[in-house]
Amino acid sequence: MRLKEDINPLLLQVFRSIVWLYSLLTFLPWFLLSGASARLQRAKRVKARSVSGQSAGPYRAVNSAERLASTLQPACDTLDKVFQYAARRFPRRDCLGTREVLSEEDEPQPNGKVFKKVILGDYRWLSYEEAYQAAVRFGSGLAALGQKPQYNIAIFCETRAEWIISAQACFMNNFPLVTLYSTLGGPAIAHGLNETEVTHIITSKDLLQTRLQAILVEVPRLQHIIVVDAKVTSWAGCPRGIMVHNMASVQELGAKAENMSRPRVQPVPSDIAVIMYTSGSTGIPKGVMISHSNLIAGITGMAERIPNLDETDTYIGYLPLAHVLELSAELVCVSHGCRIGYSSPQTLADQSTKIKKGSKGDTTVLRPTLMAAVPEIMDRIYKNVMTKVEEMSRLQRTLFVLAYNYKMEQISKGYSTTLCDSLVFRKVRSLLGGRTRVLLSGGAPLSAATQRFMNICFCCPVGQGYGLTETCGAGTISEMWDYSTGRVGAPLVCSEITLKDWEEGGYYSTDKPHPRGEILIGGPNVTMGYYKNEAKNREDFYVDEKSQRWFCTGDIGEFHPDGCLKIIDRKKDLVKLQAGEYVSLGKVEAVLKNCPLIDNICAYANSDQSYVISFIVPNQKQLLALAEQRGVRGSWEEICNNSDMEKEVLRIITEAAVGAKLERFEIPRKIRLSSEPWTPETGLVTDAFKLKRKELKTHYQDDIERMYGGK
Known part of the structure; x- marks a missing residue:
């Protein structure tokens, strides 16, 4: 996507001459010192190949051709062991951060609506050791309240530090965690809670009052509601037979000597860690059963695609933790000692809807190095910035366009553009805090125009990933030095992909120049199936002659010669x-x-x-x-x-x-x-x-x- 220039031709020629002279003078030293040749070679190398030699596959990453990866560390085969390993290795490192709310106020709008605005302070952090101990106490408290190992417990809560602490507490005690989106409708919430027969649910004060209250009478097995907000100790509208607790009181209960000394029933790799209810794009949401080994395989594959991931990284968490993309991303960060600062779409940036004008959004304060986003959010950023570009003077707009097109040309050759980044794109880059080094897009296809824009203006690689709840979000992720657009990268080291012919749509693995077909994902990250839905399991999952599980995605893809996958269609989206x-x-x-x-x-x-x-x-x-x-x-x-x-x-x-x-x-x-x-x-x-x-x-x-x- 080249942007169009709009300025006097003579002045434009002067600018181009200056850029040409600068490129000429800096070419040789930059070429020798920047490693551009090596980067370009790495971007163009073959990343995956068919291990069978057939055009249909299966395709595997070149560094996992012999064996698919399934664990990060040999001794960490369940999620509780991963967290314990991180707490031992990074005990005093910041783990989970939450911004302090300094004030809230209602701001009337010209149309008569009232928006709630907040002024937020600095991030307050729990260290890895503190977060681990908080999870230990909470898990012990849940057991004291009657929660039993291998009996389901639900979480219905916004993305926040308490969510991940609750999840870790459940992993430690082998309580399968049922996750529900905070935006699900009443019937879908009641369906998930009744189908999984939960007696305990973890939620927030807001969701209890606005979403749960109306359907509690439809969930007869529910006995305990644990509210993560500190001030809630009772609730007058609670139906008879249901007890309401706050998280702090459950942790205090768990900290008592008789409860702490109670032996924990630790999970084994094949035990269910999460029953994740999908967001329900096609009717009633289905519960996907995800084992400890499934999630560990998935995060192993994801972590391998993030270069130099370590405890110096900071991740901003704001997407729904009930979505496999966010949960997997945070588990990757925890396994590597990164710190996670929490946010929300309403407080993410200085211009976000809940941030009072003149105060700072979360990215400005946290300055994350790692971030995940769905295409909808990236598309909004792209359109907002381009609208501001259109409002610039002709001179400013042309300078921006020249810099944009120049950088696009340079990165296609493997070069970086330090001068452009600091002079032209610094202000755009500061929208995400100014330190972002990896931006991962998932959840839906990202347009080539938006991906290229984010690459250029935010001065960092934008990796596009492909995966589903049924594969722990893991399937493919593009490599960070691959600046091509419209593709989702090569298979992760934990998975392999086969293309299945789809005659009705006219897609065949023998198609030229690229083999095409329905995407089937296999590997240790493929989940156990749908909860209490054997008919759908037989339709979407199968086990091959080598005892490997496969999932039929319904998406249509094509493989390029370098082993990268492109999503080109979806079976359910085809209409005759x-x-x-x-x-x-x-x-x-x-x-x-x-x-x-x-x-x-x-x-x-x-x-x-x-x-x-x-x-x-x-x-x-x-x-x-x-x-x-x-x-x-x-x-x-x-x-x-x-x-x-x-x-x-x-x-x-x-x-x-x-x-x-x-x-x-x-x-x-x-x-x-x-x-x-x-x-x-x-x-x-x-x-x-x-x-x-x-x-x-x-x-x-x-x-x-x-x-x-x-x-």
Whole structure:
């Protein structure tokens, strides 16, 4: 993605001449001292190959061709041993950090809404030894409250230090931990709690009052609620038979001599560590059974792809810990003695919604070196920065574009650009604290434009990963020195990948120039299956003749000659139109989401219709500017509902679709603009911001009928 220059041609030529002269003078010393040649060679080397010699695979990383990796350290075969190892090796190193809340206030908005704003202080840290002892006491306290080994216990809580302490306490005592997203609806929460027959649940004060309270009568087995907030000691609305405790009181109970001396039943590698309920993009969420050995294999593979990972690194935790990406990332950090500072999407940056103007967001204070993000968040950052670039003067904008294009050219040759980084991109880089050295994207496909932008402007490699809850989030991660875009990298050292022909979609492992097919992931990171769902287990999992477990992902991929995988389609996203053409809805969305007018999009098609339609969440700033140009006035909702604006947006995205070479039948014929964003709270996207197609279809049913001529 080259940016377009906009300035007087003579002045532009002067700038280019200066850049050319600088490159000429610095080329030889930089080439000799920077190691650019070695980096470029490493980026282009073969990273994985088919161990069978067949184009279908299985493909393995070149450094695991003989045997898949399954453990970080030989003696650490369960998660409690990993934490114990870290506490012994890094006892006084900062482990878990939480910012102090200095003040809270309500801030009225011009539209009448009231936003809660906070001023936060510094991070307060628990050392590895302190975090370990807190988990020991909490686990002992849970046992004193009647929680038994190999009986399920649930956690329904936001991402925070208490979440990971609770999880470690459960791992130590062989309490299988049932994880539930904090944004799940009432029926889904009740389903998970009843299916796993939990008697104890760990939650927060806010979630107890806003989400759990309404469904407690539907969970008859529940006996104990442990609230992680310090001030909660009782709750007047609690149904009869349920006791409410706070975390501190349970830890005090666990610290008593008679409870501390009680022997712990330690897990074995094959025991269930987590029953992780998926975010439910297709109906009722399923509980994925993940053993200790599964998670350890997964984090072993992930850790190998992060260069120089050690106790000097700082990770910022803000994604849902109930999602396998965040849980795995934090377990990787714990296993290497990194410190983890907690945040939330509402307090992440100085401009975040809950941060009071003039005070500092979490990235500014923490200055993390490691960060994970979902594409939705990266897309927002990309569009916000590019909007600010458009608002610059012509001279500033052209300088930015020149630097951007120059750096893109240099990194493609293996060179770094210290001068550009310090003079031009330093301010953008400071949005994430200024020290980020690895940024990992997962949860959904990341567009090539956004990935390249993050590479360049944040001055660090952006690794794109691919994995599922059913594979502990581990499948592939691109190597940090590979600056190609649109690919998810080679298989991790813990896993191998096979491509299975899919005749209906026209994908075959014999395809040229790249073998294509459904992605099947095998290895010790492939989980035990779905909880109490044998029919689905038989459909999605199988064991081969070598006793290795495999998971059928439903995603379509292609392997490139260097062994890197690219996700190109999804079986469930394929719709056959009335005339027989197959449309990949995911492909249409990926192309059109790069349009500046679009914040989010869901393509839709009925098999008895001849064309595609789309629901669109427009970018507010871009759409308001377009409305002003066209003389359309009114509230935000009125502008979104204006038929002339729909036609204008459709014209613009049609041009973008043609420019991206979509087929005629793939281009949406009609659209609906949504004035409300899609968030996990609306129930229209998952916590990882994946589209919930079933819910979106129900939500826009009247519009579907209108756009297809039914109304």
